[in-house]
Amino acid sequence: MKIGVYTCHCGGNIAGTVDCEAVTEWAGRLDGVEVSREYKFMCSSLGQELIEEDIKEYGLDRVVVASCSPHMHEPTFRNACQRAGLNPYFLEMANIREHASWVHKDRSEATEKAMALTAASVARVRYNEPLFARLSPVNQNTLVVGGGVAGIQAALEIANAGYHVYLVEREPSIGGHMAQLDKTFPTLDCSACILTPRMFEVGNHENITMLTYSEVEEVSGYIGNFEARIRVRARCINQELCTGCGVCEEKCPAKVVDTIFEAGLGRRKAVYRPFPQAVPKFPVIDQDNCIWFQKGKCRACEKFCPTDAIDFEQDDRILEIEVGNIIVATGYDAFDARRISQYGYARYPNVFTALEFERMTNAAGPTEGNVVLRDGETQPDSIAIIHCVGSRDVRYREHCSRVCCMYSLKFAHMVHEKLPNATVYNFYIDIRTPGKDYEEFYHRLLEEGTVFIRGRAASITDATLTPEEEGKLIVTAEDTLVGRQRRIPVDMAILSTGLEPRHDSHEVARIFSISCSREGFFKERHPKLDPIATMTDGVFIAGCAQGPRDIPDTVVQGAAAAARVLSIIGKGEVEIEAAKAEVNDLTCVGCQMCIESCPYSAIEHLEERQKARVIEALCKGCGTCVAACLSKSITLYHFTDQQLVAQMRGAMDALFELVPA
Amino acid sequence: MKYAYYPGCSAESSASAYDATSQMVAAALGLELEEIKDWNCCGATEYFSIDSLPAYALVARNLALAGRQGTSEVIAPCSACYVNLKKVDERMGDYPQLNSDVNEALAAGNLSYTPGSVRARHLLDVICNEVGCDAVSEKVVRPLAGLTLVPYYGCYIGRPEGGFDDVENPQTLDRLLKGLGATVPDYSLKSSCCGGHMTQIGTEVALGILRGLIDLAAKLGADAMVVACPMCQLNLDVYQNQLNSHFGTTYRMPIVYFTQMMALALGMEAAELKFEEGLVPAGPMLEKWQAAEASPQPRKKKSKKALPMPEPLDGGDSG
Numbered sequence: 001m002k003i004g005v006y007t008c009h010c011g012g013n014i015a016g017t018v019d020c021e022a023v024t025e026w027a028g029r030l031d032g033v034e035v036s037r038e039y040k041f042m043c044s045s046l047g048q049e050l051i052e053e054d055i056k057e058y059g060l061d062r063v064v065v066a067s068c069s070p071h072m073h074e075p076t077f078r079n080a081c082q083r084a085g086l087n088p089y090f091l092e093m094a095n096i097r098e099h100a101s102w103v104h105k106d107r108s109e110a111t112e113k114a115m116a117l118t119a120a121s122v123a124r125v126r127y128n129e130p131l132f133a134r135l136s137p138v139n140q141n142t143l144v145v146g147g148g149v150a151g152i153q154a155a156l157e158i159a160n161a162g163y164h165v166y167l168v169e170r171e172p173s174i175g176g177h178m179a180q181l182d183k184t185f186p187t188l189d190c191s192a193c194i195l196t197p198r199m200f201e202v203g204n205h206e207n208i209t210m211l212t213y214s215e216v217e218e219v220s221g222y223i224g225n226f227e228a229r230i231r232v233r234a235r236c237i238n239q240e241l242c243t244g245c246g247v248c249e250e251k252c253p254a255k256v257v258d259t260i261f262e263a264g265l266g267r268r269k270a271v272y273r274p275f276p277q278a279v280p281k282f283p284v285i286d287q288d289n290c291i292w293f294q295k296g297k298c299r300a301c302e303k304f305c306p307t308d309a310i311d312f313e314q315d316d317r318i319l320e321i322e323v324g325n326i327i328v329a330t331g332y333d334a335f336d337a338r339r340i341s342q343y344g345y346a347r348y349p350n351v352f353t354a355l356e357f358e359r360m361t362n363a364a365g366p367t368e369g370n371v372v373l374r375d376g377e378t379q380p381d382s383i384a385i386i387h388c389v390g391s392r393d394v395r396y397r398e399h400c401s402r403v404c405c406m407y408s409l410k411f412a413h414m415v416h417e418k419l420p421n422a423t424v425y426n427f428y429i430d431i432r433t434p435g436k437d438y439e440e441f442y443h444r445l446l447e448e449g450t451v452f453i454r455g456r457a458a459s460i461t462d463a464t465l466t467p468e469e470e471g472k473l474i475v476t477a478e479d480t481l482v483g484r485q486r487r488i489p490v491d492m493a494i495l496s497t498g499l500e501p502r503h504d505s506h507e508v509a510r511i512f513s514i515s516c517s518r519e520g521f522f523k524e525r526h527p528k529l530d531p532i533a534t535m536t537d538g539v540f541i542a543g544c545a546q547g548p549r550d551i552p553d554t555v556v557q558g559a560a561a562a563a564r565v566l567s568i569i570g571k572g573e574v575e576i577e578a579a580k581a582e583v584n585d586l587t588c589v590g591c592q593m594c595i596e597s598c599p600y601s602a603i604e605h606l607e608e609r610q611k612a613r614v615i616e617a618l619c620k621g622c623g624t625c626v627a628a629c630l631s632k633s634i635t636l637y638h639f640t641d642q643q644l645v646a647q648m649r650g651a652m653d654a655l656f657e658l659v660p661a
Numbered sequence: 662m663k664y665a666y667y668p669g670c671s672a673e674s675s676a677s678a679y680d681a682t683s684q685m686v687a688a689a690l691g692l693e694l695e696e697i698k699d700w701n702c703c704g705a706t707e708y709f710s711i712d713s714l715p716a717y718a719l720v721a722r723n724l725a726l727a728g729r730q731g732t733s734e735v736i737a738p739c740s741a742c743y744v745n746l747k748k749v750d751e752r753m754g755d756y757p758q759l760n761s762d763v764n765e766a767l768a769a770g771n772l773s774y775t776p777g778s779v780r781a782r783h784l785l786d787v788i789c790n791e792v793g794c795d796a797v798s799e800k801v802v803r804p805l806a807g808l809t810l811v812p813y814y815g816c817y818i819g820r821p822e823g824g825f826d827d828v829e830n831p832q833t834l835d836r837l838l839k840g841l842g843a844t845v846p847d848y849s850l851k852s853s854c855c856g857g858h859m860t861q862i863g864t865e866v867a868l869g870i871l872r873g874l875i876d877l878a879a880k881l882g883a884d885a886m887v888v889a890c891p892m893c894q895l896n897l898d899v900y901q902n903q904l905n906s907h908f909g910t911t912y913r914m915p916i917v918y919f920t921q922m923m924a925l926a927l928g929m930e931a932a933e934l935k936f937e938e939g940l941v942p943a944g945p946m947l948e949k950w951q952a953a954e955a956s957p958q959p960r961k962k963k964s965k966k967a968l969p970m971p972e973p974l975d976g977g978d979s980g
Contacts (some may be wrong), residue, residue, distance in 0.1 A: 257969045264971050338974035341829035346971040347847060353971075366968060376966030459829075463850045463877045 001126050002034040004060040005118060006051060008042035008067035010097055017101040019111040023066065026115050030122045034058050043073050048080040055084035062125040066094040066118045087130035089638055094121040116654040123650025127643045131578035136617055138224035139324035140569050145216055148176020149551060150329035150543025152198050153558030159207035161566050166321055167202060168230055169212045171260065173278035174199055176331055180261060180355060182362040184551055185410040186441035196277045203279040213284055219512055220601055222618050223538030224324045224574045234314040236285035241309035244281030248301035248310060256289045263355035266366030271301050275364065325538045325565040328512055328522060329558060332544035335390030335397065335497040342459040343389065343495055348473055349374035351460060351493045354407060361414045371418050373492060379419055380491035384475045385411055386457045387428040391498030401498035401548040405432045408496045409442055412450040424450045425488055427457040427477050435550060454481045460493050499548040512539050513600060521547045532560050540564055579621035579638035581614045587633040588612055597628035665727035665735040666694035669742040670702050676891035678935035682920035683738045683784055689927050690792045694736065697726045703745040717759060718766035720749040725767055725774040738784040740817035740890035746781035783818065785889045786825040789833040794840045802928035804842025807953020811883040812838055812845060815893040816854040828852065834919060838887060841926040846881040850874050855893040860900060868904045871896055875912045884946040885915040887922055894918065898940050915943040
């Protein structure tokens with residue numbers, strides 16, 4: 001056995017804490033090591049060439065690279081091995097950066113640990129076996145989940161490239177939050193005007209199957225070969241007959257508060273389209289509020305429909321589709337302002353949320369764009385905009401929601417435009433305007449005369465102390481620029497609520513076999529270098545489902561996800577990881593414990609033989625089944641017992657030698 | 662269920678009306694209260710600032726006595742007593758050293774206390790959450806219709822977070838009074854401080870606080886403010902004259918205990934409910950109630966143009 005060991009300095013990342021020279025020298029003395037070298041950046045092309053030349057010159061049959069996490073560079077060094085004619089699975093990495101130099105301060109202890117980790121890899125690598133990745137064809141269809149601007153962008157990019165897209169949306173229309181907004185910052189474009197052309201394009205695209213009022217219930221399969229089960233909820237409208245004339249909506253006597261599109265500020269009918277430019281144009285019957293479904297009488301819509309398109313008998317449809325890639329763009333929920341009771345939302349009528357105010361300033365909204373108090377008539381003379389409601393607060397959401405400062409500025413501008421005599425106060429912690437032309441917009445608002453008070457609002461109350469405060473809402477805050485408590489009486493308060501993960505994001509993550517951060521935003525493969533992919537190959541994320549972001553960033557990410565999908569489709573086939581589990585037929589008793597333990601549903605039960613079988617293409621090589629198997633019948637290639645025991649023994653032997661008893 | 666009853670010092674003096682009506686109401690609701698034998702003062706807020714170990718031991722003694730009587734829950738009608746009992750029980754559980762020090766002190770009196778073994782409950786909590794506001798409502802024979810009652814919880818109920826009600830916008834007393842038939846406005850100072858012992862330290866500050874509390878209640882058309890704490894009652898009632906002369910105001914706001922109002926609604930005679938112990942007379946409020954008992958009032962209609970109001974969040978949540 002001839003092993004080559006390569007210790008990386010990673011600039012100062014490793015060498016700053018670990019004595020790489022000592023590690024190299026020590027590793028050179030380990031059993032079977034033919035050559036041991038150190039280099040400033042092993043991942044550089046010169047570093048890789050070093051390995052390749054040594055393989056050829058010394059006839060190395062195993063390689064250990066002591067550097068960073070295999071998440072980063074295992075593919076790099078596997079490729080280097082392959083280029084030099086060595087099976088890529090004869091490479092082993094020792095992670096002396098994340099596991100040693102970055103987490104320790106003491107140089108000698110970090111060096112000892114790096115030595116032990118390297119020794120462990122050297123001990124293990126001799127047992128590594130050659131494995132061969134398999135190629136699998138890619139289905140050219142794509143599933144895009146979520147019809148907001150992220151999903152719309154992704155769907156159009158892929159469809160325009162000539163591939164088919166299934167776009168699934170939970171609500172009756174695509175458009176997402178962006179369709180609710182009035183203007184977009186900082187350009188003050190009309191949000192609907194720039195979005196609706198895209199929506200129509202989606203609706204009419206020959207390569208897009210749009211499934212609204214629908215939800216993905218189950219996904220199985222793997223990159224290139226997913227199967228998805230979609231529930232298409234009953235609209236109770238025959239789409240072949242419906243012309244979208246809107247008579248049903250007009251005649252429907254059941255009126256309810258619209259908590260979704262109108263954010264609670266307006267009402268809709270039980271048969272409704274969320275908004276006039278809805279795509280598709282077909283309404284839905286909301287069965288929970290329809291008088292016919294609840295009380296068994298009415299059917300007014302049916303009586304008046306000129307094309308007999310009302311169909312009370314319609315059932316949900318289940319659609320099974322096959323796709324090669326999935327983009328999850330399920331968006332965000334607005335923080336529920338009622339949770340912060342001292343701000344008095346749902347208590348004082350004239351406290352509004354940001355989304356309510358969006359609908360209020362929107363000419364198509366419940367007040368036709370008039371800024372008025374809850375009575376629907378009175379114009380406010382003074383308005384307080386409270387930043388960071390639910391954001392940047394360890395009791396609620398620790399993160400900054402990124403868009404609230406800018407939309408708060410936009411609100412202030414809208415008020416100045418609509419009510420020139422009104423005073424607008426912004427209560428802020430910091431003004432965060434990181435975006436093109438954003439800071440300029442802030443300066444514009446400073447000139448427009450908005451009053452900025454640096455201090456998180458403590459409370460909003462109707463308990464007045466002076467005659468001037470009478471009948472007003474009092475916003476209390478510590479003005480940290482002036483250094484004193486302030487009480488500002490206003491007619492209206494707007495709570496700039498933050499963006500939080502969808503309430504069911506953990507459930508959605510489970511369906512797509514992706515993971516969530518502690519908060520519930522979907523987790524990307526790498527926070528810097530791969531914020532689009534997930535740890536599940538073939539499943540990508542875009543938009544606020546990954547974390548709060550504004551419209552331009554969302555569009556960018558939607559397009560980026562589409563590009564990733566297109567590159568996989570373009571390649572036509574995908575390499576399937578060779579580190580797979582395999583069941584030993586001779587000892588398997590068919591107890592199915594492994595099937596229950598497998599997080600990827602990658603094990604099937606062969607009924608006729610009462611044996612378990614790993615579906616190679618689905619297996620991620622996580623090893624859970626190996627631990628769960630009671631009869632020790634499962635082997636995970638590249639992580640065999642022999643390899644792992646050797647690895648542990650290597651580390652222990654090293655520590656015995658290095659650390660005095 | 663049988664509860665240990667810890668009346669607290671004020672029950673024997675300024676808050677005897679609270680003590681008496683608490684016991685009357687409890688009996689009417691089938692709550693079995695057994696007064697802790699030989700109980701002692703909870704130390705109020707002061708003792709903890711002066712010498713903490715004896716302060717803890719003082720409170721723990723009451724918990725130990727309650728445990729010895731075979732009860733696992735102790736009811737305190739006074740918010741300060743309730744918070745002290747709860748605090749000492751929790752701290753002894755959190756800090757082993759404190760636990761052993763306190764138990765060493767208790768041992769001198771042949772007592773011991775295991776943290777977590779006796780749960781401190783506020784009377785309001787037990788009535789609203791164990792008996793239930795609906796159950797109370799069903800027992801009402803003379804609804805408090807026609808009366809506008811402002812619920813004033815004071816700052817101890819709900820604090821610290823994780824108690825039986827929301828910190829900023831508690832609801833139990835609101836629900837209870839509505840169940841009794843009263844009109845209950847949303848009183849936004851309901852969980853603000855009454856000034857506590859600030860009356861002794863900085864009278865000016867205390868009077869300002871009290872004025873704000875009574876002023877908002879008066880603006881809401883309150884016939885009385887309903888409290889659940891002897892300290893709140895004392896401050897709002899006893900200092901009302903003084904703040905009137907200080908600010909030139911003319912408030913005559915009766916400050917009554919929720920148990921007095923419950924007893925009324927449950928059909929007990931007003932004369933037996935010690936309303937006369939309040940310095941601000943409750944007579945006008947009672948007369949108004951008796952007059953209103955016959956004639957219910959019509960409700961106001963909402964304007965058609967009005968925008969929908971968001972539904973409140975159930976239960977509240979402050980972090």
